[in-house]
Amino acid sequence: MALHAKIDxxxxxxxxxxxxxxxxxNHGDILAFAESKPELFWNKILDTVAAAGLRGIExxxxxxxxxxxxxxxxxxxxxxRAMEQRGLTLASGxxxxxxxxxxxxxxxxxxxxxxxxxxxxxxxAACGGDAMVVGLxxxxxxxxxxxxxxxxPYAQRIAEVINELGALTLRNGVKLALHTxxxxxxxxxxxxxxxxxxxxxxxxxxxPDAAHLLGSGADPVAVTTRxxxxxVVAHWKDATGVMPFDIPIDASIHDSHQAYFCRLGAGRxxxxxxxxxxxxxxxxxxxxxxxDAAADPLSEMIASRxxxxxxxxxxxx
Numbered sequence: 001m002a003l004h005a006k007i008d009x010x011x012x013x014x015x016x017x018x019x020x021x022x023x024x025x026n027h028g029d030i031l032a033f034a035e036s037k038p039e040l041f042w043n044k045i046l047d048t049v050a051a052a053g054l055r056g057i058e059x060x061x062x063x064x065x066x067x068x069x070x071x072x073x074x075x076x077x078x079x080x081r082a083m084e085q086r087g088l089t090l091a092s093g094x095x096x097x098x099x100x101x102x103x104x105x106x107x108x109x110x111x112x113x114x115x116x117x118x119x120x121x122x123x124x125a126a127c128g129g130d131a132m133v134v135g136l137x138x139x140x141x142x143x144x145x146x147x148x149x150x151x152x153p154y155a156q157r158i159a160e161v162i163n164e165l166g167a168l169t170l171r172n173g174v175k176l177a178l179h180t181x182x183x184x185x186x187x188x189x190x191x192x193x194x195x196x197x198x199x200x201x202x203x204x205x206x207x208p209d210a211a212h213l214l215g216s217g218a219d220p221v222a223v224t225t226r227x228x229x230x231x232v233v234a235h236w237k238d239a240t241g242v243m244p245f246d247i248p249i250d251a252s253i254h255d256s257h258q259a260y261f262c263r264l265g266a267g268r269x270x271x272x273x274x275x276x277x278x279x280x281x282x283x284x285x286x287x288x289x290x291x292d293a294a295a296d297p298l299s300e301m302i303a304s305r306x307x308x309x310x311x312x313x314x315x316x317x
């Protein structure tokens with residue numbers, strides 16, 4: 001891949017969460033494979049990313065997370081070497097522990113959360129990265145009792161914690177960026193405006209995910225442009241349309257999302273407008289390509305990279 005002066009391409013490792021790629025029957029079998037053959041698991045991931053012509057990775061949830069990688073390679077330095085040997089680096093790290101469940105008002109939960117974030121920031125920095133992407137809690141299903149209202153008091157409680165986490169990661173030179181996840185409390189156009197208002201721009205940045213924004217009924221380019229000064233890293237991902245807001249929000253929510261995601265350029269995101277936004281605001285940095293659970297991640301990553309190279313980079317200039 002020819003290097004571009006402004007844009008480097010990476011991939012979020014959720015891309016590899018498909019049983020067919022691993023020759024197993026279901027998602028549980030992927031977890032078992034990773035535990036029983038950890039070196040094969042990670043070497044296959046890193047070799048595939050390198051073969052696709054990308055330059056970075058974004059670790060995500062287990063077993064594609066930083067803890068499992070460090071355990072496999074023996075140390076942070078070992079993980080970093082494994083990437084470097086393939087011409088790869090850690091572009092950013094996704095932190096998923098806020099998305100589901102825990103009550104951050106509980107001091108014990110908050111203490112554990114801060115310890116995890118501190119440790120992760122240290123790993124990201126040691127591996128050459130400078131961004132931690134954070135997903136906010138999921139909403140409740142719309143007809144749930146009691147309902148969850150993402151109003152000002154609720155958002156203020158979350159924002160207080162996010163500000164503190166941003167200050168914590170910054171001590172290691174790592175910028176915290178909020179990720180737009182469909183059916184989370186940070187998915188609609190209004191949600192983004194609300195949390196961007198309540199978080200301190202000196203400590204908290206923005207990671208727009210084009211597919212999740214479009215899937216939540218928002219215009220990815222318009223929303224990102226409004227907060228372009230907060231942009232730290234972005235997930236370049238496509239979707240076929242708006243997702244229903246009445247999808248049950250439970251353990252299967254991310255499986256439900258996959259029906260709406262597609263290869264970069266095959267959906268409804270206005271990518272030429274996205275590229276013009278990058279050009280007009282002189283944005284540079286990582287484009288994290290994300291292909292939720294691809295059966296053939298190599299061909300999908302190559303196709304996405306080629307779409308960026310042939311269609312979008314000429315616009316960005």
